Amino acid sequence: MNRVVVTGLGVVAPNGVGVPAFLHALRHGVSGIRYVPEYEQLGYNCLVSGLPDFQQEELRSYLPEVIFHGFNGKAIGYAVKAALDAWTDAGNEIDTDEARWETGCVFGNSATDAGIMKTVIARVDSKEARKLGSRVIEQTMNSGPTAYISGRLGLGNKVITNSAACATGSQSVLMGYEYIKHNMARRMLVGSTEHLDPYMFGSFDAMRILSRKFNHAPAQASRPMSASAGGFVPGSGAAALVLEDLDFALARGATIYAEILGGACNSGGQKSGGSMTAPNPSGVHRCITDALADAGISGESIDLISGHLTATAADRLEVQNWATALNRSPENFPMINSTKSMIGHCLSAAGSIELAGVVLQLKHQFVHPNVNLEDPNPEITHLVGSSNLPTSAVDKELNIVAKANFGFGDVNTCLILSKYTQ
Amino acid sequence: MFDPLKIYTIMTRQDVLSELKKVLAPYTENKAALNEINDQTDLIKDLRINSSNLVDIIIDTESRYNIEIDTDAAERISNVGACIDVIMAKMEQKV
Numbered sequence: 001m002n003r004v005v006v007t008g009l010g011v012v013a014p015n016g017v018g019v020p021a022f023l024h025a026l027r028h029g030v031s032g033i034r035y036v037p038e039y040e041q042l043g044y045n046c047l048v049s050g051l052p053d054f055q056q057e058e059l060r061s062y063l064p065e066v067i068f069h070g071f072n073g074k075a076i077g078y079a080v081k082a083a084l085d086a087w088t089d090a091g092n093e094i095d096t097d098e099a100r101w102e103t104g105c106v107f108g109n110s111a112t113d114a115g116i117m118k119t120v121i122a123r124v125d126s127k128e129a130r131k132l133g134s135r136v137i138e139q140t141m142n143s144g145p146t147a148y149i150s151g152r153l154g155l156g157n158k159v160i161t162n163s164a165a166c167a168t169g170s171q172s173v174l175m176g177y178e179y180i181k182h183n184m185a186r187r188m189l190v191g192s193t194e195h196l197d198p199y200m201f202g203s204f205d206a207m208r209i210l211s212r213k214f215n216h217a218p219a220q221a222s223r224p225m226s227a228s229a230g231g232f233v234p235g236s237g238a239a240a241l242v243l244e245d246l247d248f249a250l251a252r253g254a255t256i257y258a259e260i261l262g263g264a265c266n267s268g269g270q271k272s273g274g275s276m277t278a279p280n281p282s283g284v285h286r287c288i289t290d291a292l293a294d295a296g297i298s299g300e301s302i303d304l305i306s307g308h309l310t311a312t313a314a315d316r317l318e319v320q321n322w323a324t325a326l327n328r329s330p331e332n333f334p335m336i337n338s339t340k341s342m343i344g345h346c347l348s349a350a351g352s353i354e355l356a357g358v359v360l361q362l363k364h365q366f367v368h369p370n371v372n373l374e375d376p377n378p379e380i381t382h383l384v385g386s387s388n389l390p391t392s393a394v395d396k397e398l399n400i401v402a403k404a405n406f407g408f409g410d411v412n413t414c415l416i417l418s419k420y421t422q
Numbered sequence: 423m424f425d426p427l428k429i430y431t432i433m434t435r436q437d438v439l440s441e442l443k444k445v446l447a448p449y450t451e452n453k454a455a456l457n458e459i460n461d462q463t464d465l466i467k468d469l470r471i472n473s474s475n476l477v478d479i480i481i482d483t484e485s486r487y488n489i490e491i492d493t494d495a496a497e498r499i500s501n502v503g504a505c506i507d508v509i510m511a512k513m514e515q516k517v
Contacts, residue, residue, distance in 0.1 A: 066471075069448040070478065133481050134474040 004180045005420055006359050007254040008090025008242030010082035010191070013353050014050030014235050014343040017081075019089065023360050025342065026368040027393045031219035032343050033233050039205075042198060046210035048218040049196065050235025050344030054078065063152065070135045073113050074195035078238035078349070079145035080152065083107065083189055086240035087153055091254055096154040102248075104157030104185045106175045107146045107240070108168035108192035110348040114199040116140050145193050157185040165407030166308070167265075168192045169239070169351025174263040174413055176243045186248045191240030194349035204234055209312060222345075223372040224309040224338035225319070225380050225389065232310040235344035239352035241359065256420045258362040261400070262295025263415040264288075274410040278314065281321055284412055288325035288404065291414035297400065299326030302334045302416075304367055306358045306403040309338035310345050316379050318406070323383050326402070330385035334402075337390060341371045351405040351413065358401050362419050367394040438506045445482050449475045461503030487513060 009019050014032025016022035024030070032050045039047045056077050060068050062084050071077070083105075084094060116139055123132050138144060143161040150159045158179060164171045169192035176188030196204075204210055211231040214221035222233040249256060268274035268283025292299060305322055309315050319336070328334065339354040340346075346353050361368060369392045376389050404414040443456060450456055450469040465471045471479070480496050483489075483505070489512040491499075499505050 065451055066449055066475070131481055133478045135478065 001181050002183060003246035004177045004243055004260045005246050005249050006241050006257040006260065007244045007249050008086040008088075008092070009257065009356050009359060010085030010087070010089060010240040011353065011356050012052045012054055012078045012082050012238045014052050014237055014346070017052050017054050018085065019360070022356065023364065026339070026357055026360060027366065029369040029371040029392065030342060031222070031371060032235070033218040033221050035215065035218045038198060039201065042202060044202060044205045045208070045212040046205050046231070046233065047215040048211065048221045048233055049201065050222075050233060050237070050346060052078065052237045054081065070133070071139070072116055073139040073144055074115060074197070075109050075113060075193045075238070076139060076144045076148050078195060078236070079107055079109070079191070079193035079240070080148050082191055082193070082238040082240040083149040084152065086191070086242050087189060090242040090244070091252070092242075094153065099154050099156030101156040102186040103155050103189065104159055104176070104179065105146050105150045105155045105189045106158070106160045106162055106172040107149060107190065108162040108164070108172040108348055109142065109145050110163060110165065110168065110194055111200055112140045112142070113195070114197045149189065153189070155189060157188070163348070164411045164413070165409055166345070166347055166350055167405040167407035167411045167413045168348040169353065170355060170403060170405040170413040170415055171265055171351065173241060173243070173260070173352065173355055174265050174415055177260045177263060177415070180243055180245050186245045188243045189240060190243055191238060191352040192348050193238035194236050194347045196234050196236045196347065201234055210234065211311065220372050222311055222341050222343075224307070224311040224341050225315050225370065225377055226311070226373050227375045227377045229311040229315060229377070232312055232340070233344035235346040235349075237343070237346050237349045237353055239349065239356040241352065241356065258359045259418050259420045261297065261416045261418050262291055262293070263413065264290035264294055265411070265413045266290065267412065268410040270410045276410070277408055279406050279410055279412065281317065283410060284318075284321040284404075284406065285325045287412035287414045288322070288402070291402070291416050295416035297416065299328060300332070301400050302326055302402045303398050304361070304401045305334055305336040306354055306401055307336055307338050308405045310340055316377060319380050319383050330383060333384040333388045335367050335388045335390055335394070336384055337368055337370050339368065341373065354405070355403055355415065358403050358417055362398055362401060362417060365395065365398050365419075367396060367398065369393050434510065435506055438509050439502065441486065442483075442502065442505055442509075445479060445486060446471070449479055459502050461501065461506070463502040464500060465502070466500070483509060489513060489516060
């Protein structure tokens with residue numbers, strides 16, 4: 001079985017677009033959460049969101065002129081930017097005459113582009129469907145991101161669109177890892193994207209699971225693991241990783257960020273406490289222990305947990321699940337952090353952006369802070385010990401990190417990553 | 423022999439041709455070929471326009487000339503000359 005390494009990153013995160021900006025934001029606890037006046041006009045409870053500083057116009061240099069003309073897809077736009085940045089970060093050329101048969105793509109997303117569908121609905125309802133032109137379908141089909149990415153880069157191996165709610169991004173990385181590990185591809189461009197338009201935002205707001213008490217102080221609104229956590233802050237963005245068979249990477253002299261040691265993906269079946277919106281704890285335990293087994297390591301080897309940790313009541317249960325699955329007590333608990341404290345919950349894009357964060361922490365040997373954790377939930381401190389909830393960046397030797405995401409539908413994904421050593 | 427109607431027709435054809443260049447511009451990266459277009463220029467073969475974009479070109483043409491090109495007429499459009507024929511016929515119908 002092949003070893004799988006990460007050789008390229010592309011990030012469109014609420015707190016940093018591009019790897020250098022994102023790395024700086026992670027180190028310094030920079031928040032990407034902003035107040036959105038439109039949400040106040042719409043009467044939402046949550047008026048803040050994680051929004052990347054990205055203009056669609058920037059894609060002019062990423063897409064051919066004839067494709068850029070008539071292009072409006074927001075989530076696809078983030079995906080194209082992240083994917084092409086990751087590709088060039090890995091030292092590859094964009095253009096190719098032949099298909100790249102050894103390289104595939106797994107890229108995830110959630111819902112269709114409601115901004116475009118709004119135009120479609122208006123045209124159709126006024127009996128002007130024929131004026132929609134040829135570009136709607138490619139920008140509203142679920143496979144839009146993979147279609148744009150693979151077409152631009154000529155990717156000729158498996159091209160797969162995945163969707164698993166908030167576990168989408170880590171699942172796409174896991175799938176790419178598995179294809180390379182089992183020799184089905186030499187290289188996979190993986191990641192996920194999310195553009196939360198006002199319609200989807202309003203639908204989450206209606207569930208009353210979003211932050212609403214920090215609308216006046218957006219940077220403080222996302223508070224995972226805190227006593228004052230009152231719901232998550234939705235976010236948008238994308239990230240992409242180039243995964244590569246180690247031998248393939250070494251042969252072309254690629255720079256290696258980190259290694260993926262293993263992973264697992266399952267469902268709790270919405271049984272035994274699991275539901276559409278809550279995880280079955282047994283499913284989470286199995287997912288984490290299966291990932292450890294796949295990586296061939298024990299729970300004691302984990303130096304850092306990069307949690308799902310959204311800033312809801314589920315945080316305590318998640319930490320309990322980590323403690324059980326890793327068999328760790330407060331005396332020897334690993335450090336634990338939530339990237340969502342800075343970027344909010346980027347839904348489909350959460351896993352890939354947070355994994356890009358894990359890769360950067362491994363590469364640069366630090367643990368990013370949990371911002372807004374002045375008042376940790378005592379029930380969580382009781383499980384992990386207060387010294388394992390860093391509130392400022394910690395430089396430390398970091399060998400192995402566990403990352404998980406859990407999604408609606410009771411779906412789980414866990415990945416084990418390590419510092420690359422020969 | 424001087425024929426005002428014929429001159430009018432020729433001028434209009436040229437006008438339409440130069441307008442058509444602007445309509446086609448966003449859909450071709452072959453700008454050199456676009457500058458040289460004539461009646462025989464094939465949209466797909468010579469300008470390398472993606473066949474699915476022909477419907478977008480028709481929609482843009484309709485809005486530029488405020489005409490409606492029905493599906494049968496649209497299917498006749500393969501080269502620049504045919505485009506101009508269809509546009510002029512539709513504009514004549516308007517008058």
